[in-house]
Amino acid sequence: MKRLHRDDIYGWSLFNEGLDIDFHSVLWVRPDGNVAIDPLPLSDHDRTHLEQLGSVNTIVITNSDHTRASKSLAEATGARVLGPADERVRLECDGWLNDGDVVVPGLTVMTLHGSKTPGELALLLEDTTLITGDLIRAHVAGRLHLLPDPKLSDKAKAVESLRRLANMPSIEAVLPGDGWPVFRGGGQALADLAAEFD
Amino acid sequence: MKRLHRDDIYGWSLFNEGLDIDFHSVLWVRPDGNVAIDPLPLSDHDRTHLEQLGSVNTIVITNSDHTRASKSLAEATGARVLGPADERVRLECDGWLNDGDVVVPGLTVMTLHGSKTPGELALLLEDTTLITGDLIRAHVAGRLHLLPDPKLSDKAKAVESLRRLANMPSIEAVLPGDGWPVFRGGGQALADLAAEFD
Numbered sequence: 001m002k003r004l005h006r007d008d009i010y011g012w013s014l015f016n017e018g019l020d021i022d023f024h025s026v027l028w029v030r031p032d033g034n035v036a037i038d039p040l041p042l043s044d045h046d047r048t049h050l051e052q053l054g055s056v057n058t059i060v061i062t063n064s065d066h067t068r069a070s071k072s073l074a075e076a077t078g079a080r081v082l083g084p085a086d087e088r089v090r091l092e093c094d095g096w097l098n099d100g101d102v103v104v105p106g107l108t109v110m111t112l113h114g115s116k117t118p119g120e121l122a123l124l125l126e127d128t129t130l131i132t133g134d135l136i137r138a139h140v141a142g143r144l145h146l147l148p149d150p151k152l153s154d155k156a157k158a159v160e161s162l163r164r165l166a167n168m169p170s171i172e173a174v175l176p177g178d179g180w181p182v183f184r185g186g187g188q189a190l191a192d193l194a195a196e197f198d
Numbered sequence: 199m200k201r202l203h204r205d206d207i208y209g210w211s212l213f214n215e216g217l218d219i220d221f222h223s224v225l226w227v228r229p230d231g232n233v234a235i236d237p238l239p240l241s242d243h244d245r246t247h248l249e250q251l252g253s254v255n256t257i258v259i260t261n262s263d264h265t266r267a268s269k270s271l272a273e274a275t276g277a278r279v280l281g282p283a284d285e286r287v288r289l290e291c292d293g294w295l296n297d298g299d300v301v302v303p304g305l306t307v308m309t310l311h312g313s314k315t316p317g318e319l320a321l322l323l324e325d326t327t328l329i330t331g332d333l334i335r336a337h338v339a340g341r342l343h344l345l346p347d348p349k350l351s352d353k354a355k356a357v358e359s360l361r362r363l364a365n366m367p368s369i370e371a372v373l374p375g376d377g378w379p380v381f382r383g384g385g386q387a388l389a390d391l392a393a394e395f396d
Contacts, residue, residue, distance in 0.1 A: 001218060002218055002220065003218065003219075003337060003338055003339065004338075004339045005338065005339040005341075013213070013220075015200070017241075017243045020199060020200055020201065020247070021200060021201075022200065043215075045215045049218070140201055140202075140203065141201065141203040141379065141381040142203040142371065142382045143203075173340065180200075180381065181339065182382065183339040183340030183378065183380075184340045184380065184382050184383040184386075184387070185382040188382075
């Protein structure tokens with residue numbers, strides 16, 4: 001499992017041959033129980049590493065296309081699984097998340113609209129790290145991109161959700177589920193992306 | 199093969215379980231023949247992708263610990279292999295590189311000192327992208343690190359080489375062979391690292 005930009009944030013990745021990008025999962029290591037976001041299948045090595053880091057208490061699924069290995073990880077660890085409230089009909093979860101909910105102290109839910117699934121979640125970790133699912137992604141390193149138009153259910157709403165994120169000056173790192181993370185200047189990368197739709 | 203920060207730069211990676219970081223290779227796609235740096239073994243998918251991008255004419259090895267899959271790639275493609283002149287005794291190459299040499303137009307060699315091998319190479323691509331081997335690395339995302347002290351042959355010389363890089367304000371991206379690339383603010387990351395040794 002790779003160290004990300006903080007001592008307490010780890011990640012693991014899987015190269016996707018269809019898109020030629022890495023898919024990513026994030027683990028926030030906390031004294032009161034770790035949180036995994038959109039967990040991909042784990043190698044034996046990373047599974048052992050996860051246990052060394054304290055396993056996982058909570059799994060957050062940002063959207064129904066990112067269930068990935070959530071079910072098997074929940075079964076193996078006993079973690080609760082939380083998903084977007086707008087996808088109750090599509091997902092099996094132990095709890096549902098709405099905009100403004102606090103998953104654990106320091107991890108706040110934002111609901112994004114207009115993406116390919118209803119009410120996709122983004123997560124803001126201690127005001128400085130934004131974790132996104134599918135709407136905000138990165139197929140070119142160091143920049144951020146919106147999901148392509150044909151996949152958006154409502155582009156105007158998607159851009160509005162993007163603008164909301166771009167107006168949060170505290171964001172430093174943006175960790176998309178799909179494509180290169182932006183560890184430095186993530187807020188600027190969001191602003192640059194939003195400016196494309198002005 | 200992943201798109202990096204420019205249309206003409208690609209990369210592929212391999213997670214190293216011993217260090218819990220990704221190892222990286224870089225491909226610069228050029229009309230006059232592509233250049234690969236420190237090539238790792240390629241998956242069938244990436245091997246096909248490489249052929250679609252025009253295969254490879256030149257392989258550069260930054261140091262003798264980064265030969266990786268250079269030999270088999272050279273055999274498969276007919277590419278010439280270039281390595282650090284200070285490692286003539288350790289490496290089999292078709293040609294040798296010294297500080298200031300131009301591999302192909304736009305790709306300039308810098309020789310670094312004090313690392314674990316003599317005369318390790320760094321490559322400066324069109325003044326803005328720095329590709330490093332082992333001396334400059336990144337085990338924490340968004341930051342750069344020097345090889346640990348016990349591995350350095352001469353720390354003062356290593357820091358001097360680092361300072362030379364940190365004094366090049368044109369650098370925007372730093373792509374280490376080992377650990378997270380810094381696509382935004384790479385020059386600042388070099389300056390931050392150099393400042394640790396003031």
